[in-house]
Amino acid sequence: MFTHAFLGSNDIEKSRKFYDSIMGVLGYHNVAPPEAGRLIYAGPSGTFIVAPPYNGEPASVSNGHTLGFAAPDDETVARWHEAGLAAGGTDEGAPGPRSAAPNNSHGAYLRDPDGNKICAFHMRH
Amino acid sequence: MSMYSHVMIGTDDPEQARAFYDATFAALGIPGRHTPRGAFYGSPETGFFGVAIPRDEQAATHANGGTIGLKAGTPAQVDAWHQAALANGGTCEGPPGPREYGAPMYGAYVRDPVGNKLCAFALLAEDAAAS
Numbered sequence: 001m002f003t004h005a006f007l008g009s010n011d012i013e014k015s016r017k018f019y020d021s022i023m024g025v026l027g028y029h030n031v032a033p034p035e036a037g038r039l040i041y042a043g044p045s046g047t048f049i050v051a052p053p054y055n056g057e058p059a060s061v062s063n064g065h066t067l068g069f070a071a072p073d074d075e076t077v078a079r080w081h082e083a084g085l086a087a088g089g090t091d092e093g094a095p096g097p098r099s100a101a102p103n104n105s106h107g108a109y110l111r112d113p114d115g116n117k118i119c120a121f122h123m124r125h
Numbered sequence: 126m127s128m129y130s131h132v133m134i135g136t137d138d139p140e141q142a143r144a145f146y147d148a149t150f151a152a153l154g155i156p157g158r159h160t161p162r163g164a165f166y167g168s169p170e171t172g173f174f175g176v177a178i179p180r181d182e183q184a185a186t187h188a189n190g191g192t193i194g195l196k197a198g199t200p201a202q203v204d205a206w207h208q209a210a211l212a213n214g215g216t217c218e219g220p221p222g223p224r225e226y227g228a229p230m231y232g233a234y235v236r237d238p239v240g241n242k243l244c245a246f247a248l249l250a251e252d253a254a255a256s
Contacts, residue, residue, distance in 0.1 A: 046128030058189065125169035
């Protein structure tokens with residue numbers, strides 16, 4: 001359903017530290033060269049880009065927006081959350097089952113260094 | 126496995142959001158269902174897109190720097206998606222047309238009624254893009 005998602009950054013080095021860590025847990029690596037000033041995590045089924053906004057204005061967060069990454073198992077969800085907290089993220093919900101998710105799937109929530117809300121879910125369908 | 130499990134977006138007006146997203150996801154051939162606070166689209170195989178009143182009950186806002194890219198099967202679906210968006214409270218952020226993002230693609234950009242930036246892209250076959 002998704003080709004890619006963008007999130008805005010006001011400090012790409014802070015974002016690099018954070019996203020290199022949590023995307024690495026999920027098996028994705030930044031493929032953009034350091035001088036690109038942006039981060040591109042490319043997988044066989046989707047791309048995730050973190051960059052300063054094109055319009056030159058500061059990046060700001062959306063209220064209501066959450067970007068959910070797929071994790072292969074519950075243990076990876078927990079490692080993802082731990083890695084995020086150690087790399088400049090803040091807790092928005094500890095790893096565990098979520099009653100609103102299909103079949104009480106395990107998920108965990110973080111805010112990135114810019115305040116964007118993200119989560120990782122091992123979906124049990 | 127898709128990179129994304131799901132994407133949520135906020136709305137202050139579920140009825141308006143359902144009208145916009147029912148029409149735009151129908152153009153992409155993606156089914157949905159309504160929920161008390163909004164709607165969901167997609168399936169376990171593809172991932173889900175959800176629109177809902179924010180959990181904190183504060184106003185829904187859009188980001189600067191955030192974009193959600195949706196997959197279309199064909200350029201005609203991209204055209205239909207863009208048209209459906211404009212007819213249902215969306216605004217144009219880039220008309221449908223070919224774009225070169227590492228691979229030949231055909232895409233279009235809109236903002237939903239809250240201002241969230243969305244795009245839909247179809248991957249073009251190399252020979253079709255060259256013609």
